[in-house]
Amino acid sequence: MKKLVVASTGKSAGKTCLIVGIASALGGTCGYIKPIGDRLLYRKKRLWDHDAALFAALWKLDNKPEDITIGFEHAKLRYMYDRSGTKEKIGEMVAAAGNRDYLFIEAGGSLSFGASVHLDPISLAKYAEAELLLIVGGDEDSVLDEIHFYKNYIDDEGARMAGVIINKVQDLEDFQHTFGEELASTGIPILGVIPQQPELRALPVKYLVERLFARVVAGELGLDRVVENLFLGAMSVSSAIGHPLFEKPNKLIITSGDRSDMILAALETASSCIVLTNNLLPPGNILSKASEARIPVLLVPWDTYTTVQKIGQVEPLLTTDDKAKIELLTDLAKAHVKLDVLKK
Structure with missing residues (x-):
């Protein structure tokens, strides 16, 4: 089973949407874990994470939405688990995901999110023996800064990198022409550069x-x-x-x-x-x-x-009814992501 911890350098980078598109483009069976929930829903007298409920329904997972997430509040997580307990819990969740072709583990909104409760992306990658897929979004200058900075940080921490996907690029051709060589010089595999799609904000x-x-x-x-x-x-x-x-x-x-x-x-x-x-x-x-x-x-x-x-303040979250958006995300992944590298 190929395991990927999907992390981002900031909020609204598009992790969830890219997971949907990449998984659909890859084909095969997929599992999903989101250790820290951050999009709270109250359904059937239970607390769910929106993304956990989305993937449970979209991929017809055996896991219940409440079992895909450990918790929501740092204070409770800090009380419930120490580092060894957290590692054990992640191991249980990976095993419960079943024997699937791919397992996507969605981290929080930054590489530091969850560090105080041992659930930051680097720790998750180590616990699950997974590769780290980093999603970077924003203007061109900040993208380059973040890639250079996090390359050094991730290398120092000893995590395995699958690569970087640069999302929501305003002018794809100009970006690749201007920054293509510099990105290649970082030594980090750039697995995709995806253009901004206004339809996804609808x-x-x-x-x-x-x-x-x-x-x-x-x-x-x-x-x-x-x-x-x-x-x-x-x-x-x-x-x-x-x-x-x-x-x-x-x-x-x-x-x-x-x-x-x-x-x-x-x-x-x-x-x-x-x-x-x-x-x-x-x-x-x-x-x-x-x-x-x-x-x-x-x-x-x-x-x-x-x-x-x-x-x-309303965030356009993906739902199972968004058939056109899901199809668009699949097409974007097929056109702009090096899926053959992720399959290895």
């Missing part, structure tokens, strides 16, 4: 409803729409109509329920969703128009500023 409206605890007051049949752009409808309608963002497709518009003019304008353009603030509802005929157009109208209790902040 938020399904029904996912947004769940995350905001919003009330759907119209357009329930449009909850499968996706949001790719955001427009704040605090200006006059004449100003909004001339604004470039207002013309963008798949947009979410935030406005107040007493702005009937803005809501009607939103219904006549390529809007995916309208979020009404301050618990203010528009007249019933406007809600009927939204339902006819299958454009969801969500009601939230906060003011406009707070609503914008809360929507900005």
Whole structure:
């Protein structure tokens, strides 16, 4: 069984999405472990990690989601296990994953995350006798800094490196032309450079409803729409109509329920969703128009500023329903990742 500890140099580098794409592209049977949960869900009177639940369902694992993760809080983990106990527990989880072709062990949001409870990526790789696959994302200069720094750190710690995948690159051709030689000189295998994909940032409206605890007051049949752009409808309608963002497709518009003019304008353009603030509802005929157009109208209790902040904090997590995203991730892995190296 090929074992890979998938780590990143910072949050939102794309570890989970890349695991989905790479596993699908590799083929074969796959197992999944995420020792420290960081995306808490409460389901069926149990605490689950979102990613653990995703892979348990996606790959039809024998493991229950709660058994894929050791825990969530550092304080409890520190109380439950010392280093030898942690190593033993990881060994048990690896064995419980079964005899599969690949086992992906997802580490935390940085190479230091989990160190105080003996669950940092380097320790995980040693416990599981696995190779370390490092995901790096960000602007070009920070990517180079991180690769140089972590190469020295990982070498000093004696971990086995599978290689590095550079994710979310804005201009793929320019990046490879500018930094290709310098990356090769680091001595670390660069297993892939993956371009930024705006589609992966899209938020399904029904996912947004769940995350905001919003009330759907119209357009329930449009909850499968996706949001790719955001427009704040605090200006006059004449100003909004001339604004470039207002013309963008798949947009979410935030406005107040007493702005009937803005809501009607939103219904006549390529809007995916309208979020009404301050618990203010528009007249019933406007809600009927939204339902006819299958454009969801969500009601939230906060003011406009707070609503914008809360929507900005919603992370577009992958779900089993995201068939198009999963297919895109598979295609990206096939096109940009050296899968033959990972198979060895």
